[in-house]
Amino acid sequence: xxxxxxxxxxxxxxxxxxxxxxxxxxxxxxxxxxxxxxxxxxxxxxxxxxxxxxxxxxxxxxxxxxxxxxxxxxxxxxxxxxxxxxxxxxxxxxxxxxxxxxxxxxxxxxxxxxxxxxxxxxxxxxxxxxxxxxxxxxxxxxxxxxxxxxxxxxxxxxxxxxxxxxxxxxxxxxxxxxxxxxxxxxxxxxxxxxxxxxxxxxxxxxxxxxxxxxxxxxxxxxxxxxxxxxxxxxxxxxxxxxxxxxxxxxxxxxxxxxxxxxxxxxxxxxxxxxxxxxxxxxxxxxxxxxxxxxxxxxxxxxxxxxxxxxxxxxxxxxxxxxxxxxxxxxxxxxxxxxxxxxxxxxxxxxxxxxxxxxxxxxxxxxxxxxxxxxxxxxxxxxxx
Amino acid sequence: xxxxxxxxxxxxxxxxxxxxxxxxxxxxxxxxxxxxxxxxxxxxxxxxxxxxxxxxxxxxxxxxxxxxxxxxxxxxxxxxxxxxxxxxxxxxxxxxxxxxxxxxxxxxxxxxxxxxxxxxxxxxxxxxxxxxxxxxxxxxxxxxxxxxxxxxxxxxxxxxxxxxxxxxxxxxxxxxxxxxxxxxxxxxxxxxxxxxxxxxxxxxxxxxxxxxxxxxxxxxxxxxxxxxxxxxxxxxxxxxxxxxxxxxxxxxxxxxxxxxxxxxxxxxxxxxxxxxxxxxxxxxxxxxxxxxxxxxxxxxxxxxxxxxxxxxxxxxxxxxxxxxxxxxxxxxxxxxxxxxxxxxxxxxxxxxxxxxxxxxxxxxxxxxxxxxxxxxxxxxxxxxxxxxxxxxxxxxxxxxxxx
Numbered sequence: 001x002x003x004x005x006x007x008x009x010x011x012x013x014x015x016x017x018x019x020x021x022x023x024x025x026x027x028x029x030x031x032x033x034x035x036x037x038x039x040x041x042x043x044x045x046x047x048x049x050x051x052x053x054x055x056x057x058x059x060x061x062x063x064x065x066x067x068x069x070x071x072x073x074x075x076x077x078x079x080x081x082x083x084x085x086x087x088x089x090x091x092x093x094x095x096x097x098x099x100x101x102x103x104x105x106x107x108x109x110x111x112x113x114x115x116x117x118x119x120x121x122x123x124x125x126x127x128x129x130x131x132x133x134x135x136x137x138x139x140x141x142x143x144x145x146x147x148x149x150x151x152x153x154x155x156x157x158x159x160x161x162x163x164x165x166x167x168x169x170x171x172x173x174x175x176x177x178x179x180x181x182x183x184x185x186x187x188x189x190x191x192x193x194x195x196x197x198x199x200x201x202x203x204x205x206x207x208x209x210x211x212x213x214x215x216x217x218x219x220x221x222x223x224x225x226x227x228x229x230x231x232x233x234x235x236x237x238x239x240x241x242x243x244x245x246x247x248x249x250x251x252x253x254x255x256x257x258x259x260x261x262x263x264x265x266x267x268x269x270x271x272x273x274x275x276x277x278x279x280x281x282x283x284x285x286x287x288x289x290x291x292x293x294x295x296x297x298x299x300x301x302x303x304x305x306x307x308x309x310x311x312x313x314x315x316x317x318x319x320x321x322x323x324x325x326x327x328x329x330x331x332x333x334x335x336x337x338x339x340x341x342x343x344x345x346x347x348x349x350x351x352x353x354x355x356x357x358x359x360x361x362x363x364x365x366x367x368x369x370x371x372x373x374x375x376x377x378x379x380x381x382x383x384x
Numbered sequence: 385x386x387x388x389x390x391x392x393x394x395x396x397x398x399x400x401x402x403x404x405x406x407x408x409x410x411x412x413x414x415x416x417x418x419x420x421x422x423x424x425x426x427x428x429x430x431x432x433x434x435x436x437x438x439x440x441x442x443x444x445x446x447x448x449x450x451x452x453x454x455x456x457x458x459x460x461x462x463x464x465x466x467x468x469x470x471x472x473x474x475x476x477x478x479x480x481x482x483x484x485x486x487x488x489x490x491x492x493x494x495x496x497x498x499x500x501x502x503x504x505x506x507x508x509x510x511x512x513x514x515x516x517x518x519x520x521x522x523x524x525x526x527x528x529x530x531x532x533x534x535x536x537x538x539x540x541x542x543x544x545x546x547x548x549x550x551x552x553x554x555x556x557x558x559x560x561x562x563x564x565x566x567x568x569x570x571x572x573x574x575x576x577x578x579x580x581x582x583x584x585x586x587x588x589x590x591x592x593x594x595x596x597x598x599x600x601x602x603x604x605x606x607x608x609x610x611x612x613x614x615x616x617x618x619x620x621x622x623x624x625x626x627x628x629x630x631x632x633x634x635x636x637x638x639x640x641x642x643x644x645x646x647x648x649x650x651x652x653x654x655x656x657x658x659x660x661x662x663x664x665x666x667x668x669x670x671x672x673x674x675x676x677x678x679x680x681x682x683x684x685x686x687x688x689x690x691x692x693x694x695x696x697x698x699x700x701x702x703x704x705x706x707x708x709x710x711x712x713x714x715x716x717x718x719x720x721x722x723x724x725x726x727x728x729x730x731x732x733x734x735x736x737x738x739x740x741x742x743x744x745x746x747x748x749x750x751x752x753x754x755x756x757x758x759x760x761x762x763x764x765x766x767x768x769x770x771x772x773x774x775x776x777x778x779x780x781x782x783x784x785x786x787x
Contacts, residue, residue, distance in 0.1 A: 004424065004425060011417075011427070013416070020412055020413060027405050027593060028399075032396075033396040035396070036397075036704070038389060038703075038705070070456030072626070073626070076615070077612075077613050100624070101613075101614065104624070208630065209418075210596070227488075227489070228490070229489060237492065238460060238489070239459070243594065244595050305423070309423065312423060317417075317424030
């Protein structure tokens with residue numbers, strides 16, 4: 001039995017051993033409800049407070065700016081719908097390449113009188129500046145642009161976008177779920193230029209599934225989406241998931257270490273990309289600044305689903321599009337927004353590397369890909 | 385040797401059963417896949433575990449696995465059920481009925497709907513904490529679309545007549561939601577018989593982990609909901625967001641154990657609870673809150689008259705108990721549940737909730753009884769009110785000077 005190589009870190013990451021060690025006591029002996037006033041409860045409260053400080057410190061925020069949620073999707077829903085509830089309906093803008101958990105709540109708001117503009121991107125997946133400026137001229141009230149795209153890894157210059165939107169008075173949110181741990185994210189600096197909220201998630205940075213945070217400028221009014229009990233300063237009710245929150249904090253403690261290793265990830269990515277180019281692959285967002293770990297590519301006349309299936313059998317776990325929307329057979333909305341023809345988009349495959357991956361694994365992968373490709377092309381030739 | 389403080393607050397949260405933790409750990413470590421990953425073995429392995437857990441959760445309540453939607457906990461389930469159904473069926477009417485003794489997750493959600501233009505009737509309960517079915521029937525209106533009643537009250541442990549309410553609701557075509565966070569593993573729940581349309585569940589009150597819950601959504605007759613969390617379309621579009629596999633596995637295992645062990649366990653816990661009750665019954669001026677028969681085995685809620693609740697809690701620090709619901713104990717307001725029973729502020733303030741569970745022993749109960757006798761004696765010795773009561777002064781007639 002051989003262990004498959006995991007190349008799908010943008011879907012979820014393995015838990016760091018130190019994070020597991022931090023969590024374990026909270027799954028066993030320490031079990032209090034943080035709202036209880038006895039020793040068991042107070043210990044849980046202290047653990048949550050410490051985790052809140054760790055999360056805040058990792059992104060240069062104040063602990064009181066951190067609102068814990070059950071996941072990135074919930075945090076994005078909370079911000080988009082919650083902020084909109086406190087404003088009179090008007091124009092709302094999200095980039096066309098956002099994760100569905102930003103796009104869908106934004107679309108929901110159109111039923112409450114909001115107008116939705118999806119900000120165009122260029123062929124490299126970067127925000128189209130002309131479209132953005134035209135948008136700003138219409139004075140949007142709420143803008144959400146992700147820091148790094150989950151499918152292509154393309155980074156947006158969020159600081160510059162926020163600076164530009166600031167004059168219009170728009171609230172500016174950025175989904176940083178894929179960025180954190182791979183590039184430096186500093187809420188204080190972003191906040192200074194007009195970013196009012198930012199979303200983080202534990203399970204993309206070596207933490208557990210089940211904990212995430214909305215980092216929120218406290219001057220921004222947000223209506224809670226889950227009522228009942230008034231936890232998280234009234235912004236999110238429900239008994240706190242102590243173990244996962246502790247794990248989130250512990251994962252944040254390791255962030256700096258992760259960032260120091262980012263150049264090594266870039267090395268692996270470059271190795272992968274040069275191999276892919278020799279096979280004639282199209283690399284999406286190639287000319288844009290991208291995450292150190294993400295490559296999204298398509299090979300001529302090869303179906304992405306088929307390729308990923310073959311590679312899985314050969315021992316490599318990767319995705320043919322975002323994990324969260326893999327159930328959807330439609331070609332990726334991200335690639336379509338970049339103007340990629342549907343046919344080519346159907347071939348898209350994503351490799352997202354992690355800190356445990358090695359150069360030898362990448363080399364093996366390229367060899368396997370080459371032979372898989374030959375097989376597939378032979379099959380195609382026979383079919384024709 | 386006893387481990388102090390003794391945990392008697394199982395309705396606030398339970399420890400994770402070691403067997404549950406053991407089952408969860410592989411899904412935190414080597415089996416870390418995202419169950420939504422459809423293209424590799426890591427994802428399939430996680431998905432298979434999620435489905436096994438769904439099956440176990442469904443079995444405990446006599447449901448079909450397809451009727452189980454994962455959420456982050458009972459609070460989210462209550463929000464999804466009540467707002468989701470109210471929004472979906474708002475074309476039929478805008479009136480809801482719930483009860484004054486519900487959990488905040490239900491009450492606050494109803495308040496939110498009132499701000500949106502819905503009308504909500506908050507039913508009174510009888511002195512024993514139970515709903516009067518005649519009062520309930522009288523509150524029904526032609527435009528009533530949703531009724532929400534908790535199965536087991538978190539503070540006083542009384543069991544509401546869910547079967548009867550279900551019959552009435554089904555008869556009139558009204559959606560019936562039940563918050564069963566405090567009921568799983570304590571009362572037999574069979575949704576094949578009960579006419580309940582939506583049921584909120586959570587793991588951490590039944591020896592599973594925090595951060596995971598579920599909403600039962602009936603398929604026959606089909607109940608529709610408007611999703612409250614939008615995104616990747618997980619959980620058949622009812623609830624988007626990456627599933628926390630290890631937590632789901634934990635809930636499944638916890639519910640499987642509950643199904644297997646609840647019959648024996650509840651009798652053991654009932655014996656402990658009765659031992660506690662018997663041990664305290666010779667103390668003068670104690671009042672049991674809530675009906676003692678229509679009640680789960682593990683709950684005892686008692687008011688100790690002429691003692692101030694806060695000083696009581698300080699005096700019995702060796703017992704981890706609540707004075708009121710954990711979720712509201714940040715405030716010093718007297719419990720709204722006890723107020724709804726007609727208890728006056730003083731008795732509500734002097735109440736202690738003991739909730740027993742899987743890991744309590746007779747020895748612990750005996751220790752608690754002895755400690756309570758001792759401390760109550762001391763506190764009352766210091767209490768001028770107790771002295772006045774002993775002297776036969778009717779405290780209700782005393783005119784207190786303002787400061």
